[in-house]
Amino acid sequence: MIVLNGTDSGIVLEPRPDGAPLWRWWGPRVGTDALPPLAETRPAASFSLDIDQPLTLVPNYGTGWFGPAALRAHREGLAFFQRWNDVAIDRQANAVIITLRDTTAQVTLAQRLTLDPATDVLTLSASVRNDGDDALTIDWLAAGTLPLPADATTIRSFTGRHNAEFVAEVEPMPAHGWVRENRRGLTGHAGPPGLFVEGPGATWHAGTVRAAELAWSGNHRLAIERDDEGFWTLQMGEALAPGEVRLAPGETYDTPDMLATVSATGRNGAIQSFHAAIRAAVPWPAAGMPPRKVHVNSWEGFYFDHDEAALMALADRSAALGIERFVLDDGWFRGRGDDTAALGDWTPDVVKYPNGLRPLADHVVALGMEFGLWVEPEMINPDSDLYRAHPDWALAGPDAPRPTSRNQLVLDLGRAEVRDHLFAVIDTLLRDLPIGYLKWDHNRDLAPAGGADGTAGYGAQVRGAYALFDRLGAAHPAVEIEACAGGGGRIDAGIARRTHRFWTSDCIDAVSRVRMQRGYLHFMPPEMMGSHVGASPAHSTGRGQSMAFRAAIALPGHFGVELDPATMDPEGTATLTRWIAHYKVLRGTLHHGRVWLGEGTDSLFWQLHGTPTDGLLAVTRVEPTVIRRPPALPLPPLAGMGRVRVRLIDIATTPGHPVPDAPVFAAMRGEGVVWDGDWLAQAGLPMPAMKAESVALFAIEPA
Incomplete structure (x- = not known):
């Protein structure tokens, strides 16, 4: 048997010479002494193939397994199924790599599994290589296929929209199947592509819970399907557009990672495993995560109405409250008076800032605060100098309309010249100014998402964005980056490997935030959860709450302020000052332990x-x-x-x-x-x- 054990969970696979290993177990850690082969435990079933077809690690299409296949691929309609006749198993300390080859279809598939004992998180990923002489089209490749037991009872997942993220949905296990497929081109406001599958009587604190999430910031597919033998299978992977992955001879396609965990202590055990895995992946400096600075963001206090003197006064008032970081939001760059123009032209507006951003940044730093800046590099307004110079740089379809959203189009990050331009622009800002923090926004879905050659560019866009984040992170490792996408539209384990904070939602209404933040904590740790004290009434809902309640709801995450303190009365000022002091005393406990x-x-x-x-x-x-x-x-x-x-x-x-x-x-x-x-x-x-x-x-x- 192939056995991988974490602290409390484990997997068991049964190898065989003529195909992928058989799934024997994924769940709480078990012993395997004297475990008989699967074939000895399965009685014959009526109206079935004479050769048994149990669930394998990489279930095939079209060869007698009638459940979901791990791979769907073809060569112009031919070679549409695979029979693995060459199997190699590479066993490592906490990992195994299964390499499967079909010498007739001329396809090689590698399935990787790693079970981290420190986090109890199983990471699965797969890759396919085209060994043939003509193109191989990939319609689907699961990052992993996991068995779910017959006694599973419910699925806990999340849906949502802008200003209403992380809406929990609890459903019974399906009689046939359950699918969540995202085609927006980015993660989406439902939250990470993930779910919790609960066993009988599972609660927050007790019972068996299996959970998984995909480390991917684009189109995705999560699927649970019931087998007629009574159990279910779970698959996750990138949702591919028609013709999106067409491999030339020798080329390889790699899936995103799928993170999965099993808890015998209810939902909280799974939550804590996810938090530990994400914490281990965040690109903190070598010294580790610094204390999460209290910060003020200018957006809801000023919107596009930038005035240098007024913003310096905001910095003065913020420092007096004990705030440690000042973030200048949208509206600072050339020609940006509203959201209709100037995205792409990333130089300071000379009318608002006659001497550039340096005087404001220096003023902030002199007050003992860090200076942060809002950018939205992946987007472009048609009314911008960059678009007029390079209209071909936008994602589009051949001879198709280019619909805008928030008056903007999307730059094609699948193109190296676009990434090079954006790196140069942002790198210049980071070298010229004392910027310690970037709020990186992404304010629209991708439609249409045609790349330079006219084919679907969804996956290339995500991988291009990752490459840009990685390049900037390597050049400026001390700069923290916040992932924002119309609020919580890009929160996932893939972008978490490149950023340090998430903006949970554009809705800062404290009552709404109770539900949102609890949903967020199912997948992500609190120190990355942007949680601000907003105005009352809240700009997104028109509903008011006391200052103390707003501050207390913001406290457990990465605490910030999204209002102009000049609008507060003395009692509100004193209350906010008290809760900022609470946060500074408590943030070590809030951000380093379990939840x-x-x-x-x-x-x-x-x-x-x-x-x-x-x-x-x-x-x-x-x-x-x-x-x-x-x-x-x-x-x-x-x-x-x-x-x-x-x-x-x-x-x-x-x-x-x-x-x-x-x-x-x-x-x-x-x-x-x-x-x-x-x-x-x-x-x-x-x-x-x-x-x-x-x-x-x-x-x-x-x-």
Whole structure:
């Protein structure tokens, strides 16, 4: 048997000489001593081929396996199926590479699997090489095919739109099949291409959960299909456009990586494995992730109305609040008075900035803050000097209309000359100015996405963007990059390998953010989650919340401010200053430990950051209570942890409406109260009588 084991999970494959290995297990770690061959465990089935066709690591098309195939390829309609007659297995410490060759179809497929013991994340990827003398067209290649057990019960996935990302959808396992296919050309506002498959009785804290996500920022396909033997298969891969991958002799196509994990401790175990894997992939400097700076972004305070003196005043007010980074958003470059013109012309506007951006940047740095800048390199306005010089650089279709979105087209990053131009422009900005941070936006879907030769350019666009990010990262390793795409339109494990922060959503309404941020945390760690204090009423919804509530909801992520402090009254200023101070004290706990999500009765949501005995607990109430007195909140992660001290740090609520008190909460606000972890896990932590739109913040410390 081929066995790969993580800390708590494992895979078992059964090799065979005439084909891909057979799947025997993917799930919690198991022993394989005396495991009989699969053939000895399978009785004959009626109306079946005489040669058994169980699920393999790389299921074939058209040879007797009637479930989903890992590869669909052909040569102008011929050689449409494969029979692997040459098998090589390369076993490594935590990995295995299975190389399969069909000498008749003249195709070689390599399937790679790596199980990281540190994260319990299984990484799968595949590649196909054309060994023939004519072109090979690839219609589909799965990054991996995984078995799902017959007792799986539900699929948890996410949908969404601009300003409403990460909408959770929970569905029963399908009687036939389940497919999520994205054709927008970028990740999309539903969030990462991923899902959770839950077993019987699975909760946040208990039960078996299998989860997977694709490390890819473009078109993708996730598919679950039920087999008539009662189990399901899961596949993920790049969703290819017609004719998009046509391999010349000797050429190879590689899939994105598929990250998969198994948890025996509910959804939270899978969440923590994903967080660990993403953290290991982020391109931090050699010294590691620095403390996540509090930053202010100019967008909702000023939009396109840039005035150098006013922005310097914004910097002054921000520094006084304790803010550590100033980000100048859209509107700074030549001819940019609104969103109709100038994308592509990345030099400072001489009317708004007669002496360039240097005076503002130097002013920001002199205040002790870092200077950041907004760019959108992949986009171009038809009303721009760059487009007038190079209209052929835009993605388009031959003799087809070029529909704009937000008045912009998309530059073809599949072309080396376009990438070279963009690198030169951004490199110049980074060398000429003290820029420590780029907010990198992407404000439209790709349509049409024809490349220079007229064929579909979706995948080439993503790979070109990755190459540009990688080149800039190598040239400027100290510069942090935020991935923004109309808010949360490009959040995935592929772009996470090249950036340091995500803008979760253009919607900063704190009530909306409760759901969005919990959805985000299913896949990505909190230190990369851009979470800002916005204006009230919120610009995206028109709904208002107290300053304390807005700040408390922003606290667990990478904290920022998206308003002009000049608009705040003294009480709001004092409240924001207090929560910025909270963040600076707590960010080490928030951003370096594990995250547990949970729910209480009566519409309470909670999350615990850090460790069960040295962590930060945030309990959120969005809706008014319907219960006369609040019930205690069970905290399952504290089971078996012994004695802990609980302190009540703050309650974010509407000013002038304090919550009813009790002696235990008064004690918690002081030195804290000592509890037994098993008591808190089972009987629960007493809760204050929280009002709607409030957050209670507790420190859990060693007793």
